[in-house]
Amino acid sequence: MIGQSPLRTVIAHAVLILGILIVAFPIYYTFVASTQTLQTILRPPLPLLPGDQFWNNYTEALFGGVGRIGGVSVGRLLLNTTVMALGIAVGKIFISILSAYAIVFFRFPLRMVFFWLIFITLMLPVEVRILPTYKVMVDLGMIDTYAGLIIPLIASATATLLFRQFFMTIPGELVEAARVDGAGPWRFFFDILLPLSRTNIAALFVILFIYGWTQYLWPLLVTNSSNMNTIVIALRKMVSFADADTQWNLVMVTAMLAIVPPILVVVLMQRWFVRGLVDSEK
Amino acid sequence: MTPRVVFPNKILPYLLVAPQLAITLVFFYWPAGQAFYQSMLRQDPFGLRTKFVWFANFRKVLADPAYLNSIKVTVVFSLATAIVAMCVALLLAVMAEKVVRGKGLYRTLLIWPYAVAPAIAGMLWLFLFNPSIGSLAYMLRSFGIAWDPLLNGTHAMILLVSAAAWKQISYNFLFFVAGLQAVPKALIEAAAMDGAGETKRFWTIVFPLLAPTTFFLLVVNTVYALFDTFGIVHAVTGGGPGKTTETLVYKVYNDGFVNLILGDSAAQSVILMVIVISLTAIQFRYVERKVHYG
Numbered sequence: 103m104i105g106q107s108p109l110r111t112v113i114a115h116a117v118l119i120l121g122i123l124i125v126a127f128p129i130y131y132t133f134v135a136s137t138q139t140l141q142t143i144l145r146p147p148l149p150l151l152p153g154d155q156f157w158n159n160y161t162e163a164l165f166g167g168v169g170r171i172g173g174v175s176v177g178r179l180l181l182n183t184t185v186m187a188l189g190i191a192v193g194k195i196f197i198s199i200l201s202a203y204a205i206v207f208f209r210f211p212l213r214m215v216f217f218w219l220i221f222i223t224l225m226l227p228v229e230v231r232i233l234p235t236y237k238v239m240v241d242l243g244m245i246d247t248y249a250g251l252i253i254p255l256i257a258s259a260t261a262t263l264l265f266r267q268f269f270m271t272i273p274g275e276l277v278e279a280a281r282v283d284g285a286g287p288w289r290f291f292f293d294i295l296l297p298l299s300r301t302n303i304a305a306l307f308v309i310l311f312i313y314g315w316t317q318y319l320w321p322l323l324v325t326n327s328s329n330m331n332t333i334v335i336a337l338r339k340m341v342s343f344a345d346a347d348t349q350w351n352l353v354m355v356t357a358m359l360a361i362v363p364p365i366l367v368v369v370l371m372q373r374w375f376v377r378g379l380v381d382s383e384k
Numbered sequence: 385m386t387p388r389v390v391f392p393n394k395i396l397p398y399l400l401v402a403p404q405l406a407i408t409l410v411f412f413y414w415p416a417g418q419a420f421y422q423s424m425l426r427q428d429p430f431g432l433r434t435k436f437v438w439f440a441n442f443r444k445v446l447a448d449p450a451y452l453n454s455i456k457v458t459v460v461f462s463l464a465t466a467i468v469a470m471c472v473a474l475l476l477a478v479m480a481e482k483v484v485r486g487k488g489l490y491r492t493l494l495i496w497p498y499a500v501a502p503a504i505a506g507m508l509w510l511f512l513f514n515p516s517i518g519s520l521a522y523m524l525r526s527f528g529i530a531w532d533p534l535l536n537g538t539h540a541m542i543l544l545v546s547a548a549a550w551k552q553i554s555y556n557f558l559f560f561v562a563g564l565q566a567v568p569k570a571l572i573e574a575a576a577m578d579g580a581g582e583t584k585r586f587w588t589i590v591f592p593l594l595a596p597t598t599f600f601l602l603v604v605n606t607v608y609a610l611f612d613t614f615g616i617v618h619a620v621t622g623g624g625p626g627k628t629t630e631t632l633v634y635k636v637y638n639d640g641f642v643n644l645i646l647g648d649s650a651a652q653s654v655i656l657m658v659i660v661i662s663l664t665a666i667q668f669r670y671v672e673r674k675v676h677y678g
């Protein structure tokens with residue numbers, strides 16, 4: 103280890119603290135704004151410390167119902183978003199672990215064709231096929247349904263590729279041993295493969311949960327009724343800078359409620375998160 | 385790939401890939417095919433007749449000054465976002481490598497913007513910087529800067545880039561930290577013994593060895609700025625003021641969904657598809673092979 107002058111260490115700490123201030127400030131300030139009265143918010147600059155309206159604002163937003171979002175309670179919005187995020191995470195893991203299992207542990211005609219068909223979806227994000235996909239949704243009657251929010255987003259190549267990569271590191275001897283012992287493909291899948299994949303599944307789950315929670319374009323397209331909006335979309339509808347009667351204090355509470363759950367997931371499951379991020383992008 | 389031990393079942397593998405394949409075909413290939421087909425159709429203004437026009441839509445789109453403008457906007461926006469996000473993240477990662485105490489805490493505090501939806505990131509920044517009630521806008525004005533992102537295109541772009549880059553810092557930070565940890569300590573120590581100072585060591589050893597990470601992040605950040613930032617643009621500026629922040633993805637959405645010009649929108653989708661395919665190809669060609677320049 104090379105010695106380092108104390109001055110440089112101090113500078114390093116100073117830069118990091120400055121970085122954290124920049125990174126954390128918008129979120130902290132949202133929290134501050136969510137604890138102020140509307141009048142305080144409308145007269146900048148906003149104080150740097152939280153105000154005394156925490157309970158008032160949060161109970162008002164959670165139980166009073168916020169008018170601008172069509173009378174839909176924040177609870178309902180959070181429920182929609184949670185269902186969507188969990189559905190995407192679980193669904194994606196489920197279908198991609200199965201298809202990766204088939205592609206790695208079986209030999210069958212068209213195997214590579216299927217692999218490429220899945221792989222190429224990497225290059226077809228929603229953004230490049232907005233209208234036709236919307237039309238498919240309308241034809242299938244999936245507008246304003248949870249299925250519509252979830253199913254089209256659970257097919258993607260990244261998770262399949264990740265599982266495939268991991269499965270290929272599993273030694274053939276293990277499969278052979280299982281077969282000698284009379285284990286069929288299902289037995290092998292549940293008793294050996296799933297337990298071995300636990301860390302990958304956990305890591306992927308965190309990433310996909312965040313992915314689902316932060317979706318914007320897709321819920322914007324497939325939800326018309328305010329009842330089915332996710333919290334991100336609803337927040338967008340509440341915000342109007344031109345409008346004098348935007349209830350900023352309640353908007354800020356909603357913003358906090360929209361960002362705290364995924365932040366908690368990232369911070370509390372940090373180990374899986376970092377792993378999932380670095381692995382799934384390799 | 386070495387030949388593996390496999391299960392002999394004939395039907396089971398098809399059942400296993402079926403769910404993913406079904407969803408892929410219905411929600412990816414069919415709509416993508418439709419986009420291709422529609423990109424060669426043109427409807428009359430009342431939507432009564434549809435004509436097959438080959439590549440006329442593409443010619444029209446590519447000759448449209450509004451489209452060329454949105455290409456320019458997208459390039460400026462993507463490059464600025466990628467560069468800002470990467471420079472800040474690299475600086476923070478290098479600093480984090482130096483400290484011993486509080487490393488974990490710093491990391492925890494730096495990664496949370498990753499969890500914030502791009503659209504919300506945009507709204508938070510707009511809240512801070514909007515001319516009527518934004519506290520930081522108030523500060524800027526008290527310094528004598530006529531700050532107004534709602535009327536001034538350059539200011540709007542700065543706001544979008546800040547919000548987009550802010551959200552991406554965490555991601556880049558984690559990858560740079562991983563990249564820095566992979567740099568062999570022996571090389572750095574050898575250089576130190578030869579009398580190279582810290583700055584020189586960074587630019588002649590660490591930075592070149594980070595090249596694969598940097599290149600990978602450049603591609604990922606560009607893709608992020610191209611596509612995932614739709615929410616930021618939609619929530620913060622709506623492409624305005626004027627068309628100064630109308631990115632390609634926003635224009636596809638706006639032309640197709642709001643203005644209902646289907647042929648043009650589809651042609652733009654196809655052009656975007658070509659862009660994604662080339663970026664993905666670049667990513668896999670150079671990144672998957674893990675080229676090292678060191």
